[in-house]
Amino acid sequence: MTTLASICLLRTSAIGDVTHVVPLVRTLQQAWPHTALTWVVGKLERKLVGDLPGVEFVTFDKAAGWAGMRAVHAALRGRRFDALLQMQVAMRSNLLSVGIKAERRVGYDYARAKDLHSLVINERIPARNGEHVLDAIGSFCEPLGLKQTSVRWDIPIPDEAHAWAVEQLPGDAPTLLVSPTSSHALRNWRPERYAAVMDHAAARGWRVALVGGPSAMERTMADAVLAACQRTPIDLTGKDTLKKLMALLSRAQLLLTPDSGPMHMANAVGTKVLGLHAASNPDRSGPYSDRRWCVNKYDEAARKYLGKSASEIPWGSKIEKPGVMDLIGVDEVIERYEAAARKLGLD
Missing domain, CATH: 3.40.50.2000 (Glycogen Phosphorylase B;)
Structure with a gap:
């Protein structure tokens, strides 16, 4: 070689x-x-x-x-x-x-x-x-002539980003971050469903924070989620940078998100991800290290919208159809949240 x-x-x-x-x-x-x-x-x-x-x-x-x-x-x-x-x-x-x-x-x-x-x-x-x-x-x-036999990220996070994250999320309260918006709109869940899960986590004593970028689409989604919440979360939408988001993720126990960039950023810092998958296959594009906490409706979506099982369609197929994310119910997401909380010893 x-x-x-x-x-x-x-x-x-x-x-x-x-x-x-x-x-x-x-x-x-x-x-x-x-x-x-x-x-x-x-x-x-x-x-x-x-x-x-x-x-x-x-x-x-x-x-x-x-x-x-x-x-x-x-x-x-x-x-x-x-x-x-x-x-x-x-x-x-x-x-x-x-x-x-x-x-x-x-x-x-x-x-x-x-x-x-x-x-x-x-x-x-x-x-x-x-x-x-x-x-x-x-x-x-x-x-x-090489082989990737281990997976390591170690993406640098500046001290000032960590300091900012501590200011936003002080102490060691168990924290659920919610990044509700994918750049692919048809991968997004309904705002009221995010709110129901966030209210459940808040009622269980978790700190809940909403994150997202500065785009108009993300602000609109955040406002809709906030309007549906019974318990007001911390709203950090549009306030962070990519490095600051990495720092926030490193302080959280769990991220709730559709298939999106923050999902993989969270995975890179070792934060568990409750991923919402119906439009995309989590085995192909879900959080790499640990997909146990994801809700996977991809096969059901394939059968409903394409008339075939997931195993019968080309690997990597996107099922970005109107209503596909409605296959994911609030109860199913709460069940995965509770399972992750138990694993973390935070139930």
Whole structure:
């Protein structure tokens, strides 16, 4: 096995998928500590992982369109990598990769390649069905002769972010964080159902806090949840940054959320996740380390909306249909909350 001098990783988005790349970075660093790693990453996503030690970051601003691509190409002009790990199959990422020069261009297997992906790579990861996204990303080191045998994040959290989180969530009260909004609207649960679970946790003596980003969609969802709550939670919507959210998550015992970036951020800091899955398969995109606390209605959704069982549809299929999240009942979520509380010794 030949140690490579330089590797470029291309995975620009989204937040959850970018967290899945971090263990691969750790695997490469452990095996080849002297290999120069360059990561082309999205502008927002860099705010989460851009301080990983030993990695050079090149920012891709997708909102800038072609100018954003030209900026990346300009930053890498005159450079040639031993390998490019092209970990994103979207057309925009495939076009972006054209301007990155590399001897070896590792991409997805034929089944997962799309949007001209096969034209911009010359090697492929092993073809496997039924993988979690993190394991698929981890397999990008296999054509290089390595194997990801452990999963480690250790995403840096600045002291000031920890200090801010302590101010918002002082003491050691058991805490339920609720991040109710996915960027995919059809993955979102009803506000009144979130509120019912939050009221239940508050009645059990837990501190409950609502979190979310500054977008209008997230503010609208937060306001609807707050209006339905009988017991007013702490509202931190729009007040944090990605690093501050990581710090908040590290102080919580449980996160309630649909399939979203915060789910994977929580998993990365070891916080248990009560994930809500009907539109997506938790075995593919749920919290990697521990999915025991998730509510899984994916098979029921497949049967209702597609007329097939989950095992009969292509791996990774999204069932983002209107009403699909209504398959998840409040009682089922409360049952998972209670099970997690018992496991934590907080019942």
